[in-house]
Amino acid sequence: QVQLVQSGVEVKKPGASVKVSCKASGYTFINSGMGWVRQAPGQGLEWMGWISAYNGDTNYAQKFQGRVTMTTDTSTSTAYMELRRLTSDDTAIYYCARKLKNSPYDKWGQGTLVTVSS
Amino acid sequence: IVLTQSPGTLSLSPGERATLSCRTSQSLARNFLAWFQQKPGQAPRLLIYDASSRATGIPDRFSGSGSGTDFTLTISRLEPEDFAVYFCQQYDSTPNMFGQGTRLEIK
Numbered sequence: 689q690v691q692l693v694q695s696g697v698e699v700k701k702p703g704a705s706v707k708v709s710c711k712a713s714g715y716t717f718i719n720s721g722m723g724w725v726r727q728a729p730g731q732g733l734e735w736m737g738w739i740s741a742y743n744g745d746t747n748y749a750q751k752f753q754g755r756v757t758m759t760t761d762t763s764t765s766t767a768y769m770e771l772r773r774l775t776s777d778d779t780a781i782y783y784c785a786r787k788l789k790n791s792p793y794d795k796w797g798q799g800t801l802v803t804v805s806s
Numbered sequence: 807i808v809l810t811q812s813p814g815t816l817s818l819s820p821g822e823r824a825t826l827s828c829r830t831s832q833s834l835a836r837n838f839l840a841w842f843q844q845k846p847g848q849a850p851r852l853l854i855y856d857a858s859s860r861a862t863g864i865p866d867r868f869s870g871s872g873s874g875t876d877f878t879l880t881i882s883r884l885e886p887e888d889f890a891v892y893f894c895q896q897y898d899s900t901p902n903m904f905g906q907g908t909r910l911e912i913k
Binding site: 723725732733734735737738747749750783785787790791792793794795796797798799 | 836838840842844849850851852855861893895897900901902903904905906907
C-alpha cells in the first residue's frame with residue numbers, strides 16, 4: 689500500500705533552517721510528484737509548492753519563493769523540503785502529499801511538527 | 807485562484823444532511839476540485855476528486871457536485887464520525903490553493 693513516512697519533530701531557533709524528509713513506498717516514486725502543505729496551529733491548510741520526482745521541476749507558492757527548496761532522491765524514494773530563515777510564523781505541521789499528473793493530492797504523510805522558538 | 811468556503815461552521819445532528827459550499831474566484835477549466843476531511847491530530851483525507859468522484863474507500867453518503875466556480879460537498883446522512891473540518895482545494899492550476907475550511911460540529 690502507498691505510504692509516506694515523514695521525519696520527526698523539529699525545534700529550531702529564529703533564523704535557522706529546517707529540512708523535512710518524506711519517504712515514499714508502495715508505488716513508483718519517479719512517476720509522481722510531491723506537494724508540501726503546512727498548517728499553523730488552529731489554522732487552515734497552506735500549499736507551499738510541488739516537485740516532480742520525474743525531472744525535478746518545481747513550482748513554489750510565491751510566498752515562499754527564495755526561502756524554500758524542494759528536492760527528491762529517486763534512489764531512496766524520498767522527497768525533501770528545506771525552509772530557510774525561519775521565524776515564529778513558520779511554526780506549523782508540515783505535510784507531504786503525493787500528486788500524480790492531472791490528479792489530486794491523494795496520499796498524505798503523517799505530518800512533521802516544526803516549532804520555531806528562541 | 808481564491809477559494810471561499812461557506813459556511814464557516816455548520817451545526818447539525820447525526821442523521822441530518824450536510825451541504826458545504828466552495829466557490830472559486832476563477833472558473834476551473836477541468837473541474838479539478840477536491841474535498842478533504844480532517845480530524846484533530848490527523849492528516850487530511852481525500853474524499854472527493856475531480857469535483858464529483860469519490861476516492862477509494864469513501865462511503866457513498868459523501869457526494870460532490872458542481873462545475874466552473876461553484877462546488878458542493880453533500881453528506882446525505884451524518885454519522886458521528888463525520889463531524890470534522892472539511893477543506894476544498896483546486897488543482898486545476900498552480901498555486902493549488904485551499905479554501906479556509908468548514909467546521910462541521912454536532913448540534
